[in-house]
Amino acid sequence: MNGPVDRVRVAVRRFLAEHRPEEVAVAVSGGADSLALAAVTARLRPGSRAVVVDHGLQEGSAEVAADAAAVCAGLGLRAEVRTVVVEGPGGPEAAARRARYAALRPKRGVVLLGHTLDDQAETVLLGLGRGSGPRSIAGMRAWDPPWGRPLLGVSRADTRTACALLGLTPWSDPHNADPSYTRVRLRTEVLPLLEDVLQGGVADALARTAAQLREDCDALDDLARTCCDDRCDVKELAVLPAALRRRVLRLWLIEEGVPELSDSHLRRVDALVAEWHGQGGVWLPGGFVARRAHGRLRVEPVQS
CATH class of the missing domain: 3.40.50.620 (HUPs)
Incomplete structure (x- = not known):
């Protein structure tokens, strides 16, 4: 055995x-x-x-x-x-x-x-x-x-x-x-x-690290689903911790049909909230663009 x-x-x-x-x-x-x-x-x-x-x-x-x-x-x-x-x-x-x-x-x-x-x-x-x-x-x-x-x-x-x-x-x-x-x-x-x-055990250690991080990610994802009444309201988003805010934005973008989001995409969209200086829209996979206007975020298909 x-x-x-x-x-x-x-x-x-x-x-x-x-x-x-x-x-x-x-x-x-x-x-x-x-x-x-x-x-x-x-x-x-x-x-x-x-x-x-x-x-x-x-x-x-x-x-x-x-x-x-x-x-x-x-x-x-x-x-x-x-x-x-x-x-x-x-x-x-x-x-x-x-x-x-x-x-x-x-x-x-x-x-x-x-x-x-x-x-x-x-x-x-x-x-x-x-x-x-x-x-x-x-x-x-x-x-x-x-x-x-x-x-x-x-x-x-x-x-x-x-x-x-x-x-x-x-x-x-x-x-x-x-x-x-x-x-x-x-x-x-x-x-x-x-x-x-490191004298062995690296593969096991990396797998354990992944498991621990998945638990943390799952907990933050659960919080993100309930912590924000309006995921497009910049004021409501701005008071959230960055890690939680990016998860809220990810949920919103996925619901809007944006595919294959990377960490880089999310950080650029997050900058429309946390680092706003009048910048233009953020181009996203699937032919979408995220923009900020009048205190709100919106995502829309790129106009051909």
């Missing part, structure tokens, strides 16, 4: 028991993390589905996807391959992520993702290095409907060993060894150096 397979099994069982999803699908790349997740889910939740996304970015990707689907079918999952077109702004990584999540999004139930403790540590480091704000440093949530991440407390080493013990041969994505990707260098250079300098 308490071996790698048991740790994966316990993590998935706890997630399913806590959230009791109507339907379960597993996103499978063929790598060790998703294969271990698929194998355990097949045992714990018979009749679940496996979805393999073929991004078409590498030679032979269709064959890799078909092989992964075949392995999942052999585990007892209802497996399918979905082919996507990767295009749009933000570079290939961001475009592939958007296409993948769009293909995976279910009509109901949960899609289990194979993100591990190591992925969480890398996410926190990326957020710190980019100054992306507390939401980024808080990392990934285990339950972010419709996405489930039951393995955030399980190491990548455990998923690899679990696959070996279960007789599964994971696919090794060449992109995961390509140093042109920032996350790969974090994984292969930065984290090992931190582990050496």
Whole structure:
């Protein structure tokens, strides 16, 4: 007991028991993390589905996807391959992520993702290095409907060993060894150096930090929902602490349909309240602009 397979099994069982999803699908790349997740889910939740996304970015990707689907079918999952077109702004990584999540999004139930403790540590480091704000440093949530991440407390080493013990041969994505990707260098250079300098435990410590920060963020978000009667009134906003005010502004902008807000966007909108000197509007994602006029904030589509 308490071996790698048991740790994966316990993590998935706890997630399913806590959230009791109507339907379960597993996103499978063929790598060790998703294969271990698929194998355990097949045992714990018979009749679940496996979805393999073929991004078409590498030679032979269709064959890799078909092989992964075949392995999942052999585990007892209802497996399918979905082919996507990767295009749009933000570079290939961001475009592939958007296409993948769009293909995976279910009509109901949960899609289990194979993100591990190591992925969480890398996410926190990326957020710190980019100054992306507390939401980024808080990392990934285990339950972010419709996405489930039951393995955030399980190491990548455990998923690899679990696959070996279960007789599964994971696919090794060449992109995961390509140093042109920032996350790969974090994984292969930065984290090992931190582990050496700080004498181990860095990934666990980063994951704990993320969990603590998520709790703080959740508490402030709850306060932001009730602390302000009029989210557009500059006088009412100005008396709030900055951390709370920016959360109020975030809720307002999301309700107005503004997508993909970053910490930088929020700080520029916040400046319309806290650092007002008659400046113009703030351009926001999705073709919106936020402005201040006559003591009130408003957000509107950019006029073409």
